[in-house]
Amino acid sequence: MSPTSPPFADRLLAWWRENGRHDLPWQHPREAYRVWVSEIMLQQTQVETVIGYFDRFMQRFPDIQSLAEAELDDVLASWSGLGYYARARNLHSAAREVTESLDGVLPADPDVLVQLPGIGRSTAAAIVAQAFDRRAVILDGNVKRVLSRHAGVSGWPGAPAVERELWREADRRTPEKRAADYTQAIMDLGATVCRRSSPACDACPVVGDCVAFARNLQHELPTPRPKRDLPERASRFLIARDASDRVLLVRRPPSGIWGGLWCLPEIGHVEFETRESLPAPRSFRHVFTHFALHMSFDHARVEATPTHVGEGGSLEWFVLDRALTAGLPQPVRKVLSTL
Ligand code: SF4
Numbered sequence: 001m002s003p004t005s006p007p008f009a010d011r012l013l014a015w016w017r018e019n020g021r022h023d024l025p026w027q028h029p030r031e032a033y034r035v036w037v038s039e040i041m042l043q044q045t046q047v048e049t050v051i052g053y054f055d056r057f058m059q060r061f062p063d064i065q066s067l068a069e070a071e072l073d074d075v076l077a078s079w080s081g082l083g084y085y086a087r088a089r090n091l092h093s094a095a096r097e098v099t100e101s102l103d104g105v106l107p108a109d110p111d112v113l114v115q116l117p118g119i120g121r122s123t124a125a126a127i128v129a130q131a132f133d134r135r136a137v138i139l140d141g142n143v144k145r146v147l148s149r150h151a152g153v154s155g156w157p158g159a160p161a162v163e164r165e166l167w168r169e170a171d172r173r174t175p176e177k178r179a180a181d182y183t184q185a186i187m188d189l190g191a192t193v194c195r196r197s198s199p200a201c202d203a204c205p206v207v208g209d210c211v212a213f214a215r216n217l218q219h220e221l222p223t224p225r226p227k228r229d230l231p232e233r234a235s236r237f238l239i240a241r242d243a244s245d246r247v248l249l250v251r252r253p254p255s256g257i258w259g260g261l262w263c264l265p266e267i268g269h270v271e272f273e274t275r276e277s278l279p280a281p282r283s284f285r286h287v288f289t290h291f292a293l294h295m296s297f298d299h300a301r302v303e304a305t306p307t308h309v310g311e312g313g314s315l316e317w318f319v320l321d322r323a324l325t326a327g328l329p330q331p332v333r334k335v336l337s338t339l
Pocket residue numbers: 146149150193194195199200201204205206207210211212213218
């Protein structure tokens with residue numbers, strides 16, 4: 001790397017002009033509500049998957065007001081399949097807060113945005129940079145990977161000290177001007193060149209001063225999260241059918257796992273009388289961030305609507321086709337679609 005080489009941002013922006021993604025749906029028009037929704041969807045999901053969901057979401061909820069006025073059920077149904085439903089619940093309650101307290105306008109100030117449900121420091125900055133073209137420093141998963149490698153920062157990026165160092169590195173590289181383009185450019189570099197398992201260093205615009213490349217550490221950095229054993233849990237679920245073949249679902253409480261979604265009732269939480277046993281779907285293991293759940297099933301035609309034993313959310317019979325359009329956790333959708 002020669003001492004006269006242009007700064008990191010200049011090289012990145014020149015690369016992005018030719019190689020970046022310029023036709024993502026939230027870039028046209030690149031306005032705050034659309035950028036916000038895209039950023040929330042992209043938090044745990046690849047761009048290619050998000051595009052279809054984003055387009056449908058925008059047709060259904062074209063602006064903050066329509067999202068704020070919607071029933072949570074409709075929002076969750078539009079999110080169904082994307083997973084991590086807390087994102088949808090937060091998006092919905094943030095839209096209500098913006099409508100009630102901020103005149104329905106997303107502010108161009110990251111310090112105000114981070115007060116809204118579901119908007120963290122990096123997401124707030126990404127909204128401000130992309131929608132308002134103001135300098136704001138982002139550090140999402142892709143950027144953490146790029147900077148861990150480029151600056152040679154070791155240690156798991158989720159550890160507070162490592163994260164602080166990465167924020168400093170991100171700040172040092174963020175230019176004063178062209179905030180929107182730079183933000184998209186560094187995200188694109190992480191997604192398409194500085195990839196997790198096979199970084200394309202020969203195509204990288206910042207290879208000249210990349211510490212990981214110089215020391216052949218691309219596959220060591222970022223340092224993986226320290227291993228820990230996931231706790232294992234098991235639940236047995238009831239697939240209850242009535243005489244018309246409808247299926248019984250229970251609404252989960254608004255917070256916690258699968259909050260607000262429609263789920264199968266758990267055996268032990270409902271009382272029921274079997275009229276006829278039906279072939280049960282196979283059991284399987286579903287992995288959450290903090291534990292793994294072994295899900296098994298009883299499938300039965302029941303005499304009458306089961307009743308709760310103790311506390312429980314509302315129980316409702318669904319025609320199968322309608323159930324599949326409701327807000328369902330992905331493993332419940334998987335099971336119902338086999339019936
Ligand atoms: Fe990532 Fe390789 Fe570029 Fe370094 S040179 S930033 S490791 S793609």
